[in-house]
Amino acid sequence: MNEGFGESMLQIRSLSSPCLPKNPCRMTSSRIFPKKSFFRYATGAGVFYCVAHTIARHVGELVICSGPSMLPTIQDGDLVLAERLSVTSGNIHRGDIVGCLSPHEPEQLLCKRVIAKESDHVDSELLPSRRVPRGHVFLQGDNQIASTDSRHFGPVPAGLVQIRLCLRIWPVSRFGWLSNHWFWESEEDIKRNAKDNTPSSRFYPRS
Template sequence: MKMTVSKGIGGLVSFAGYVLQYACITHCAFEYIGDFVMCSGPSMEPTLESDHILLTEHITPRLQRLRRGDIVIAKSPTNPRQNICKRITGLPGDKIRTSFTRRSQIVPRGHVWLEGDNSSNSADSRVFGPVPMGLIRSRAILRVWPVHKIDPF
């Protein structure tokens, strides 16, 4: 009887070790390589609609290799508990002319200018100004849902 209980406990501990190991690998992959993001809200319509799911990568923002036109996921500058999905329309040193204020602004070093594709219904850099690159979490590389709209960016 003792032999069976020891074997069962040893197998359980071994199984728990594998689960923990794979959980750590998965966490690191989602934290440092890429993950999936579900969009919500109208600010990126018609490019992205609510409930579209994107595959995103975390490497480009960390290496500061972002380009104008990239769609990024960032922490909201006005609410750090919320993520926003916007397009980069200005890089450091770019002169941006905003339609709201009808004046020009230069994007400072270490910042980007983010705007939603639906300019009439988007709270973006035109409202809160240039966004620090440190708030950018990831760059969208592929729409994976809905299946009939799978599309790389």
């Protein structure tokens, strides 16, 4: 009788053992937390963020413009490629469209055109000497009726200029350059190229 009992127990064990994992807790935890995959994705996301942040901080970024102050050149909702290399290299030219921190609201980025640079003559009541001070730029919106700019708050320090808008991406129907020079070209280079009839900047038509 004992032998029969032992045999029946062996049968039950052999039937039930394939259905139960040897270590169910370990199997369940490995399925819920795939540690290698998690750390791989986390590392990839961290690297991507660092690269994207570095590019946006030092090279350029995409910006969405809002407001009517730059009509008709830039319209509300335009997606524009902006670069920082012109700013860091000091190659901001008269006529460039830039993004500048507001002197009164530093968290706000203003989109304006550079009208004059240091030592340039400007007819403004805010400038008793009628000259732009050293290290400053005079900004103005293309739509002067709807623009609050240097005519109201005076020249701004050049250090507040953050980006230069160079290429409109969207809408596609208005895709095109907003600048007439590369970031490494100085104003002297532009004048020399124009005098020598060099076509280095011809594919940058002004909007």
